[in-house]
Amino acid sequence: MDRFQMGESVMLTSQKGKKWLVRVDDASFSCHLGAIHMKDVLGREEGEHLETHKGAKLYLFRPSLEDYIFTMVRKTQIIYPKDLGAIVFYGDIHSNHLIIESGIGSGALSMALLRSLGEGGCLVSVEKRHEFAMQARENVRKFFGELPRNHQVIVADIQDFSITTKADRVFLDLPEPWHAISSVARLLRQGGLLVNLSPNVGQVQLVYRELKAQGFASMNTFELMKRDWMVDERRARPKDRMIAHTGFITVAKKTPVPLQSDDMEE
Ligand SMILES: C[S@@+](CC[C@H](N)C(=O)[O-])C[C@H]1O[C@@H](n2cnc3c(N)ncnc32)[C@H](O)[C@@H]1O
Incomplete structure (x- = not known):
């Protein structure tokens, strides 16, 4: 399976299905569920997740056409x-x-x-x-x-x-x-x-x-x-x-x- 690379788009998805389309780069991402470092997405596979500093799971998917x-x-x-x-x-x-x-x-x-x-x-x-x-x-x-x-x-x-x-x-x-x-x-x-x-x-x-x-x-x-x-x-x-x-x-x-x-x- 292709791993996420620098510059790619990733659809961060909460457990309740809320979505954010974000680029994999050196910046950090934050929302009401907490923050993650986008470079931690690098090298991961679709379907894996990262935990925000508040302990919430954000799943990593490639954006569908929808x-x-x-x-x-x-x-x-x-x-x-x-x-x-x-x-x-x-x-x-x-x-x-x-x-x-x-x-x-x-x-x-x-x-x-x-x-x-x-x-x-x-x-x-x-x-x-x-x-x-x-x-x-x-x-x-x-x-x-x-x-x-x-x-x-x-x-x-x-x-x-x-x-x-x-x-x-x-x-x-x-x-x-x-x-x-x-x-x-x-x-x-x-x-x-x-x-x-x-x-x-x-x-x-x-x-x-x-x-x-x-x-x-x-x-x-x-x-x-x-x-x-x-x-x-x-x-x-x-x-x-x-x-x-x-x-x-x-x-x-x-x-x-x-x-x-x-x-x-x-
Ligand atoms: C509702 S939009 C199309 C949306 C597109 N199907 C989509 O899914 O993104 C209608 C488009 O038709 C274009 N348009 C209107 N009259 C036209 C004509 N006579 N010839 C070519 N394009 C035209 C408009 O400029 C506009 O971009």
């Missing part, structure tokens, strides 16, 4: 882990796929898609705001330790974007996705899947209208609710608070688009 996306720099709304899991599964990603996503936002979906692709395929992330594209790239780089070779970040408006090879999958997380559907329909191969996430039903209705106009079929929209529970010796019940709403996920399949008048002139 841990990471909540601690990375976020300049935009991100897709929550419960939705990322569903998007990746219902998006039915294969390791050789060419995937287009837009916009990249803070890169949460990009990381989930790249994890799913592994070293194969290719993810093209199209983002119209340069500063978001750069921050997301940096988030991706930090998570994977380097920029994945199968990830291209392109600063452009998705409505003007074109690519020579047809994509297998398109993922949209945009404020006005209905304006992008006619453009991405041309980029997606027949039988390819489009997955859209939108927080409002009004957006979903406009997306449906456009999907139908562009020859998509097999449309399905759903939302997911995740209710966390508190479990100990005395009680086992749902927590008082939850993230009750995030967004509606729509999955649609591309069929041959009926020829438009301007297509016929080519």
Whole structure:
């Protein structure tokens, strides 16, 4: 098992599950449970623990993708882990796929898609705001330790974007996705899947209208609710608070688009 090295990130985790993402270096770390020297993490393995000067245990773990996306720099709304899991599964990603996503936002979906692709395929992330594209790239780089070779970040408006090879999958997380559907329909191969996430039903209705106009079929929209529970010796019940709403996920399949008048002139 890989031992923790200088400069690496470690997720310090209390016995009650409270977490802190900290760098392994010469500094000390302190919280309400007490203090530890971060250099004592050096050479230890995941799952080991250190004791604070107050005698509390802090477990040492590498951050999971879920841990990471909540601690990375976020300049935009991100897709929550419960939705990322569903998007990746219902998006039915294969390791050789060419995937287009837009916009990249803070890169949460990009990381989930790249994890799913592994070293194969290719993810093209199209983002119209340069500063978001750069921050997301940096988030991706930090998570994977380097920029994945199968990830291209392109600063452009998705409505003007074109690519020579047809994509297998398109993922949209945009404020006005209905304006992008006619453009991405041309980029997606027949039988390819489009997955859209939108927080409002009004957006979903406009997306449906456009999907139908562009020859998509097999449309399905759903939302997911995740209710966390508190479990100990005395009680086992749902927590008082939850993230009750995030967004509606729509999955649609591309069929041959009926020829438009301007297509016929080519
Ligand atoms: C909610 S964020 C995406 C969050 C991202 N899915 C994540 O998980 O981190 C929406 C992004 O879409 C970008 N955007 C909006 N309209 C766009 C367009 N027409 N073309 C490309 N990007 C666009 C915004 O700049 C923003 O970064």
